[in-house]
Amino acid sequence: MTLSEFDSFRPAEPARRRRQDGKRGPGRRRDNGDGSREMPMVPEQEFTSYYGRPVVKPAPWGDDVAIYLFLGGVAAGSALLGAGGQLTGRPTLCRNARLGALAAVGGGAVALVKDLGRPERFLHMLRTFKVTSPMSVGSWILSAFSAGAGVSAVAEIDRMSGHRLPLGPLRKVLQAVEGPAGIEAAVFAGPLAAYTAVLLGDTATPTWNAAHEELPFVFVSSACLASAGLAMVTTPVREAGPARNLAVLGVVGDVVAMKVMERRMDPIAAEPLHQGKAGAMLKWSERLAVAGGLGALLGGRNRVVAAASGLALLAASALTRFGVFEAGIASAKDPRYTIEPQKNRLAARRAAGVTGDAITTGS
Amino acid sequence: MGQLSGPTDPTADARWEHSHPRKGFFTDTSICIGCKACEVACKEWNHNPQDGDLELLGSSYDNTGELGASTWRHVAFIEQGQERIIEARESGRALVNLGMPRIGPPTQSAPAPTNLAEADTTPPDTADFRWLMSSDVCKHCTHAGCLDVCPTGALFRTEFGTVVVQDDVCNGCGTCVAGCPFGVIERRSNGTVKVATSREEQHANHPEVPNVGIAQKCTLCYDRLVADETPACAKACPTTSIKFGDHDDMVETARERVSALHAQGLTEARLYGANENDGVGGTGSVFLLLDEPEVYGLPPDPRVPTADLPRMYRRAGMAVAGMAAAAALAFLGGRA
Ligand code: SF4
Ligand code: SF4
Ligand code: SF4
Numbered sequence A: 001m002t003l004s005e006f007d008s009f010r011p012a013e014p015a016r017r018r019r020q021d022g023k024r025g026p027g028r029r030r031d032n033g034d035g036s037r038e039m040p041m042v043p044e045q046e047f048t049s050y051y052g053r054p055v056v057k058p059a060p061w062g063d064d065v066a067i068y069l070f071l072g073g074v075a076a077g078s079a080l081l082g083a084g085g086q087l088t089g090r091p092t093l094c095r096n097a098r099l100g101a102l103a104a105v106g107g108g109a110v111a112l113v114k115d116l117g118r119p120e121r122f123l124h125m126l127r128t129f130k131v132t133s134p135m136s137v138g139s140w141i142l143s144a145f146s147a148g149a150g151v152s153a154v155a156e157i158d159r160m161s162g163h164r165l166p167l168g169p170l171r172k173v174l175q176a177v178e179g180p181a182g183i184e185a186a187v188f189a190g191p192l193a194a195y196t197a198v199l200l201g202d203t204a205t206p207t208w209n210a211a212h213e214e215l216p217f218v219f220v221s222s223a224c225l226a227s228a229g230l231a232m233v234t235t236p237v238r239e240a241g242p243a244r245n246l247a248v249l250g251v252v253g254d255v256v257a258m259k260v261m262e263r264r265m266d267p268i269a270a271e272p273l274h275q276g277k278a279g280a281m282l283k284w285s286e287r288l289a290v291a292g293g294l295g296a297l298l299g300g301r302n303r304v305v306a307a308a309s310g311l312a313l314l315a316a317s318a319l320t321r322f323g324v325f326e327a328g329i330a331s332a333k334d335p336r337y338t339i340e341p342q343k344n345r346l347a348a349r350r351a352a353g354v355t356g357d358a359i360t361t362g363s
Numbered sequence B: 001m002g003q004l005s006g007p008t009d010p011t012a013d014a015r016w017e018h019s020h021p022r023k024g025f026f027t028d029t030s031i032c033i034g035c036k037a038c039e040v041a042c043k044e045w046n047h048n049p050q051d052g053d054l055e056l057l058g059s060s061y062d063n064t065g066e067l068g069a070s071t072w073r074h075v076a077f078i079e080q081g082q083e084r085i086i087e088a089r090e091s092g093r094a095l096v097n098l099g100m101p102r103i104g105p106p107t108q109s110a111p112a113p114t115n116l117a118e119a120d121t122t123p124p125d126t127a128d129f130r131w132l133m134s135s136d137v138c139k140h141c142t143h144a145g146c147l148d149v150c151p152t153g154a155l156f157r158t159e160f161g162t163v164v165v166q167d168d169v170c171n172g173c174g175t176c177v178a179g180c181p182f183g184v185i186e187r188r189s190n191g192t193v194k195v196a197t198s199r200e201e202q203h204a205n206h207p208e209v210p211n212v213g214i215a216q217k218c219t220l221c222y223d224r225l226v227a228d229e230t231p232a233c234a235k236a237c238p239t240t241s242i243k244f245g246d247h248d249d250m251v252e253t254a255r256e257r258v259s260a261l262h263a264q265g266l267t268e269a270r271l272y273g274a275n276e277n278d279g280v281g282g283t284g285s286v287f288l289l290l291d292e293p294e295v296y297g298l299p300p301d302p303r304v305p306t307a308d309l310p311r312m313y314r315r316a317g318m319a320v321a322g323m324a325a326a327a328a329l330a331f332l333g334g335r336a
Helices: A005-009 A013-024 A063-086 A091-115 A118-127 A134-160 A172-201 A204-208 A217-233 A240-264 A267-273 A278-298 A302-334 A335-351 B039-044 B080-095 B113-118 B145-149 B177-178 B232-236 B247-263 B305-332
Strands: B022-029 B073-081 B128-138 B156-158 B164-165 B242-246 B270-272 B283-287
Touching: A005 B177, A063 A091, A063 A134, A063 A172, A063 A217, A063 A240, A063 A302, A091 A118, A091 A172, A091 A217, A118 A134, A118 B145, A134 A172, A172 A204, A172 A217, A172 A302, A172 B305, A204 A217, A204 A267, A204 A335, A217 A240, A217 A278, A217 A302, A217 B305, A240 A278, A240 B305, A267 A278, A267 A302, A278 A302, A278 B039, A278 B305, A302 A335, B022 B128, B022 B247, B039 B073, B039 B232, B073 B080, B080 B305, B113 B177, B128 B283, B145 B156, B232 B242, B242 B247, B247 B270, B247 B283
Parallel strands: B022 B283
Antiparallel strands: B022 B242, B073 B128, B156 B164, B270 B283
16 A cells, blocks of 8 residues: 555545445445445446447357257267267167267257358368367367267168168278267267357356356256257167266256356356346256256156156257357346456455556556 | 467567567547547548448447447547546546556656646546547457457468458358457448438449458558558547557557646546556557546456466366266166
8 A cells, every 4th residue: 555645535444345345245336446436325326338338249149059059069968878879789879869969960060150151161160270269179179070970870870771871882981980980979079068168158258258167067967968858859768778867967967057157157247147038048947957857867767758858858958058148148238247347356356456457557 | 379368479479480560559538539530541441331320329429339340440429527527537546546567667758656646636627528539449459359269260460460350261250259358340241231212323332341241350451551551540540649650669658648647637547458467468559548448338357268268178178077977977877
């Protein structure tokens, strides 16, 4: 603390204490972060913004991207189930999961390309590899995953059609690489499910960025329960045991990760997760996930209950993805979610004596 | 790849093997008259199409709105009464009194912040009304969120330390739009240009919008810089509110200017982006503001998201391990 003549201009003590209180409280301070206000009786001022216009821009992404988040997760989990089925001798589970993985990853890739401003340039995604860009890393993960998922699914299709695909001598090659391809896809499954969380976290979009610590856990859990749900729909209960287990694990992970995430996030940046359309979707997502998980746990050996639970789980995962997606877009459109958390963290750093890292300086 | 945060020379990080000085702006909003010559010059030089529907936005003399794909300079207008001016003065004074450490070696020209003590700022020197005008532009950040997250390499760091999109490489994925902490870069859509039928013929043949679907922003007039020319906006500015030059000189000029204003008692003056220890490693475009940044629509504490990327990748790695373990458990565990 300096001892200058200007100390007389320093805010009165109550105002200073309020600043520290604000740090512990829910962070709803309205005192401009500079402690200059001394009249606590006056209703605290709304935060300032430039005519209420957003500070950051929302990603120009439509529902296609949310669909991709969902389908990518389904594909990733399915590849894991497929590899598991392959290794533990569950041919039906393996077949259905492989087909599911290819269909989901194919649909997801189409949605992604459709969302580009210049879809015809989608291959530009692979003209370089950039670790600083989760989108670049993800494009390579998606490509590697698709190769394995594609080969193993084509092998299944060939088998189902009684070896009628016009493959010629390539059939032997296909049958030889089918197993390794399934494993390769499973290796890239986890990264495929998790990178989308980094993609959202590594943005200036307030809600996504504030969620970056826990979002990967939410997304892999959601991928597990969605793919398990799909397998429970497509596969007879006899072979679907692992899918039921995965469903239960996924639901537990999803619910816990979501709760931890909401608790650890900046409270203001977390608000869009509870409001409006996004809030409703996330609430229903949790309900459906719990219902589907209970169904899998208690009635999963009944074909009808299994299929119904599976559908509930798929819907739950889709709602999670759409909910998180929408909450982020909403947070970018409202300047409050950019300005208030930033002002609060700046004030908190200043209160802790860190004054050298602000973008606004007096000299 | 250079470092992800903190002070650095972005040109060297991008592996340019030469010694071009980093270029930048110093936008001194205290002498901006809000003429918008910069906006016009930028549009003209870069052939940027009309943005929006020419409506009145009800925000003082600002009917441009915000920076965007087709608006690379934006002049903000803010009307303030005396109460707000006094607040701005106090918040500026608090900034100085915080004892911000100077960045870099101290200079002789800039008086010590304590000189402020001699300033007489008691009313009636405080006006009862003022207009703030500020020409906003891409910050050409030291650690540019847009550039970091671009998957195609369309965004690149030029030899002048600026950040530019290559129109022929960008595939419009839009990642950069979400990656910019200042809301500058935007993907250009073709839906915004509607030409009123009542207008004259030359307007009816509105030229086709170029670069639809591609992310667009200020290039710091890369095409002019390579020809050793001043950027169009700086050249057009009649008051020298927009100054262009070597980044180091710009920061120095900004520091001198803010101390000069402080010495006149204008404690509301403060710099934005001149601190290389801030969340984006300092900006290439430095501003002198007369109120808190959010008043102008600027983020108060921007942080390049990529600074946390290593941590995000670690968390994702843990999640991947968890997912693999869950799958293994599902197959090996009981009940099945
Ligand atoms: S202000 Fe935004 S668009 Fe400009 S360089 Fe920085 S991150 Fe990129
Ligand atoms: S929209 Fe273009 S410039 Fe922006 S991140 Fe995608 S490829 Fe790069
Ligand atoms: S430097 Fe060039 S592109 Fe950037 S705002 Fe000025 S005129 Fe426009």
